[in-house]
């Protein structure tokens with residue numbers, strides 16, 4: 001263990017570096033139980049409040065390098081389908097905006113990267129998710145990124161296209177930004193369109209709200225749980241670090257998707273085109 005990780009992660013509360021300890025087994029059991037219950041686990045104060053400034057400063061120093069992209073999307077990220085009635089969830093489109101700081105801005109000295117690359121971190125997350133195949137993402141633009149969001153920006157309701165997401169809250173906006181989710185609203189067999197429509201209409205009783213504070217780690221299984229980030233307000237930017245893990249060791253994003261999200265591609269993306277791996281959250 002290097003000094004860096006012990007400086008940032010609250011290892012007294014979250015002894016992820018002591019896998020044979022009783023405390024580790026308890027932590028793992030609790031995290032797994034949260035994931036089993038509603039597909040979402042939160043480790044509050046994973047980086048304690050008094051240490052988060054280091055990460056906020058790091059995000060601040062590269063925030064302007066975020067690549068902005070805007071689109072209109074339904075909750076499924078699919079095209080409009082005129083075969084359905086106009087108010088069907090498949091046909092309801094919302095503004096979505098992203099600003100992702102690409103991962104090559106988080107180099108070997110990055111404290112954010114430090115956490116991601118610490119072997120105890122990925123082992124813990126893998127065990128929590130009970131995933132057999134689990135690797136850090138080989139994409140040098142996408143393995144560790146920061147999402148920068150400002151007033152007016154939003155993540156409207158959606159189902160993720162990947163199975164799980166690991167995020168670390170770094171800074172909240174002045175107001176807004178609560179995470180809302182509906183655990184297991186759909187299944188592989190049933191899209192449950194009526195329930196999705198109720199959420200979009202604001203009349204669902206299945207919405208849970210989570211207000212994350214800087215330093216909280218979230219492990220979220222978003223493929224079956226409809227979710228959004230409520231609109232932000234005020235001048236302060238919201239920063240969230242996204243740590244990507246995948247099922248195949250050599251995967252990188254497709255050139256098209258990479259250009260869309262990060263504004264550029266690297267030789268590795270064009271060389272490996274064909275080994276598809278669009279695992280970034282959305």
Ligand SMILES: O=C(O)CCC(=O)C(=O)O
Pocket residue numbers: 147155160167179227228229240281282
């Ligand atoms: O920023 C967040 O907290 C989560 C955003 C999200 O759900 C996504 O990008 O898929």
Ligand SMILES: [Fe+2]
Pocket residue numbers: 158159160222227281282
């Ligand atoms: Fe999502």
